[in-house]
Amino acid sequence: MxxxxxxxxxxxxxxxxxxxxxxxxxxxxxxxxxxxxxxxxxxxxxxxxxxxxxxxxxxxxxxxxxxxxxxxxxxxxxxxxxxxxxxxxxxxxxxxxxxxxxxxxxxxxxxxxxxxxxxxxxxxxxxxxxxxxxxxxxxxxxxxxxxxxxxxxxxxxxxxxxxxxxxxxxxxxxxxxxYGPRMRLNDGRVLPAFIGQALRGEDLTVFGDGSQTRSFxxxxxxxxxxxxxxxxxxxxxxxxGNPDEITIKQFGEEIIKLTGTTQKLVYKELPVDDPKQRRPDISKAQELLGWEPKIGRAEGLRITYEYFRSLPDQEIKHKDFTYYNK
Missing domain, CATH: 3.40.50.720 (NAD(P)-binding Rossmann-like Domain)
Structure with a gap:
């Protein structure tokens, strides 16, 4: 066939x-x-x-x-x-x-x-x-x-x-x-931005007060x-999506702990129209597809961090981007 x-x-x-x-x-x-x-x-x-x-x-x-x-x-x-x-x-x-x-x-x-x-x-x-x-x-x-x-x-x-x-x-x-392996380290999204900053020994940039939520x-x-x-x-x-919601501030703290960096969170002005909340209702996916996420954030972040650590130094050091809380 x-x-x-x-x-x-x-x-x-x-x-x-x-x-x-x-x-x-x-x-x-x-x-x-x-x-x-x-x-x-x-x-x-x-x-x-x-x-x-x-x-x-x-x-x-x-x-x-x-x-x-x-x-x-x-x-x-x-x-x-x-x-x-x-x-x-x-x-x-x-x-x-x-x-x-x-x-x-x-x-x-x-x-x-x-x-x-x-x-x-x-x-x-x-x-x-x-x-x-x-x-x-x-x-x-x-x-x-x-x-x-x-x-x-x-x-x-x-x-x-x-x-x-x-x-x-x-x-x-x-x-x-x-998120996961093959994300671009410099694509402006919050997860690779935080990990990239940690790998370069920079403070982690949070826009706004960090109370915005995302679900990874x-x-x-x-x-x-x-x-x-x-x-x-x-x-x-x-x-x-994964309904496990977390604030950007809490997420930054998780990345600091994961990477072992001694850097801290620093705060800048919130971009225009930045969403304050992001959490999926997945009841349709559960009912229609029998689907729900299986991989917890701790495990997924560990795998993703190892991927970013394996990148060539020039990619880690390159930071021609503006980071947004996406």
Whole structure:
């Protein structure tokens, strides 16, 4: 029996590369696609020797063609960290709109099921916590985060339009803070920023008073949730994240303890529209997918810290970024 074929966009990115690994493990033929604007081929170079993996360098904001049958599409092409989408705002909007449109069209042409990667950022700075899928959000469309938030909100809207108008098989995952090996140390997110500062012997920068909360999900748990959602029959958005909520201040203290640094927390002004709370309601994922996170933060952080420690010195020392509490 021939292998099922799956296209994964954003394949050389943090989460996309782990999804490539998972579907290779499940004996799919994986077609990776990435324009490498934020992705890194090192994340998937171990797959190049496999006969059931192929890679195309391509920007999905332009027309997408993939020869042969396609059974599934995972659309994970998008800048996902503040440093990226603030640096390349137009590309961020285009990949969420034009890119999603092209891939929905490809899915329709191939008769494939498509899962699009949305984000907890569609909830903006939420007024309810934890955030259920029915919450419509509190988003500033013209603020600095608007290019990412609105790209993802449009992505969800056009995906549902293809589902309701064309009958396309669609899935939507709302991803909450996810971490693990292959994150970029300088991508501006709070976890790699804290660890990078600790490794360089710098004080850890907290924006605001540190009372903002985040909920961190280890990458293996996130991938398992996405895998189950793709194979489910539920077309509406589903939160996948870890509901174990922690303040940024407490998280910084955990990183100090984990790394053994003698540095301290220092405080700076809170960025515009920084979310005060971030905690997923995962009752839908539990009920529909039988999914919940298995890996605790202590274990996940230990693995992630060892990965960052193994990076070349020049990557650890490089810090051309602005850190945000994401």
């Amino acid at each position: 021939s292998r099922k074929r799956i296209l994964i966009t954003g394949a050389a990115g943090f989460l996309g590369s782990h999804l490539c690994d998972r579907f290779i493990k499940e004996d799919y033929h994986v077609i990776g696609m990435d324009n490498l604007i934020t992705g890194d081929l090192r994340n998937i170079e171990h797959l190049f020797k496999l006969e059931n993996f192929e890679f195309y360098k391509h920007d999905v904001s332009t027309f997408v063609h993939v020869p042969g049958q396609l059974d599934y599409i995972l659309h994970f092409a998008s800048p996902a960290s503040p440093i990226d989408y603030l640096k390349i705002p137009i590309q961020t909007l285009k990949v969420g709109s034009l890119g999603t449109h092209h891939l929905l069209g490809l899915a329709r042409a191939k008769g494939a099921r498509i899962l699009v990667a949305s984000t907890s950022e569609v909830y903006g700075d939420p007024t309810v916590s934890p955030q259920p899928e029915e919450y419509w959000g509190n988003v500033n469309p013209v603020g600095p985060r608007g290019v990412y938030d609105e790209a993802k909100r449009f992505q969800e809207a056009i995906t549902m339009a293809y589902h309701t108008f064309h009958g396309l098989e669609t899935r939507i995952v709302r991803i909450f803070n996810t 999900c280890y990458v293996d748990d996130q991938v398992e949730g996405i895998y189950r959602l793709l194979l489910s029959d539920y077309p509406y958005p589903v939160n996948i």
